[in-house]
Amino acid sequence: MPSLGRLHLITDTRPGRDPLAVLQAVLPVARAELVVQVRVEDATTDREAYDLTRRVVALCQPYDVTCLVNDRLHVALAAGAAGGHVGADDLPVAAARRVLGPAAVLGATAREPGSAVAATTAGASYLGVGPYRATTTKDGLPPAIGAAGVQAVAGAVGVPVIAIGAVTAEHVPALRAAGAYGVAVVGALSGATDPARAAAALIGALTC
Numbered sequence: 001m002p003s004l005g006r007l008h009l010i011t012d013t014r015p016g017r018d019p020l021a022v023l024q025a026v027l028p029v030a031r032a033e034l035v036v037q038v039r040v041e042d043a044t045t046d047r048e049a050y051d052l053t054r055r056v057v058a059l060c061q062p063y064d065v066t067c068l069v070n071d072r073l074h075v076a077l078a079a080g081a082a083g084g085h086v087g088a089d090d091l092p093v094a095a096a097r098r099v100l101g102p103a104a105v106l107g108a109t110a111r112e113p114g115s116a117v118a119a120t121t122a123g124a125s126y127l128g129v130g131p132y133r134a135t136t137t138k139d140g141l142p143p144a145i146g147a148a149g150v151q152a153v154a155g156a157v158g159v160p161v162i163a164i165g166a167v168t169a170e171h172v173p174a175l176r177a178a179g180a181y182g183v184a185v186v187g188a189l190s191g192a193t194d195p196a197r198a199a200a201a202l203i204g205a206l207t208c
């Protein structure tokens, strides 16, 4: 399995956003420290998700950047992505591992140590842990867990912990101190005036 990048860019496919333009700005800056997770709206068809993932895989390939697909593991397999990410409403981690196979990258969402340990035992290769802070990007999230919550999970597992939820570069030092390996972001890159500059700040904070 390739080593995991520390900056996870989750695509923003809300109306008015341009996920491929953001990706093209970030790729030359973040290079192999980047992981791209294709995440689409629930109303997006599988065909649209597949087409987007094919384009993301093609853009990532020259940079040796890992592409994952959120939720839709059949799309990940069909489009040649390196793996997927599942949460509580998706396939169970063990089933996802059976679908993707032993070599794939498989992320699982966790917000407390018990479910985090269970997810790693079931085959997760990294954990998405959060929400770190309250965010408007996703509805219906449970309360923020803060650095203490990230630390509780990171101390319980041996796989990389990727913190998520309104993370920007200024939060990275506290998250690294809490044991996070990396961060996953939507708004910090998609909403940035200059996504390349925002990526450089995140990478600088993650790798110093």
Ligand SMILES: Cc1ncc(COP(=O)(O)OP(=O)(O)O)c(N)n1
Pocket: 008, 037, 039, 070, 071, 085, 086, 087, 088, 089, 090, 107, 108, 109, 127, 128, 129, 138, 162, 164, 184
């Ligand atoms: C890195 C990372 N962490 C957490 C999530 C959230 O996954 P999930 O809980 O399944 O919610 P949706 O993203 O599917 O709405 C993630 N996607 N990536």
Ligand SMILES: Cc1ncsc1CCOP(=O)(O)O
Pocket: 130, 131, 135, 136, 137, 138, 141, 164, 165, 166, 167, 184, 185, 186, 187, 188
């Ligand atoms: C999908 C998801 N799961 C927990 S927080 C989140 C959204 C993260 O987006 P942002 O970085 O804009 O807060």
Ligand SMILES: [Mg+2]
Pocket: 070, 071, 085, 086, 087, 088, 089, 090
């Ligand atoms: Mg999900």
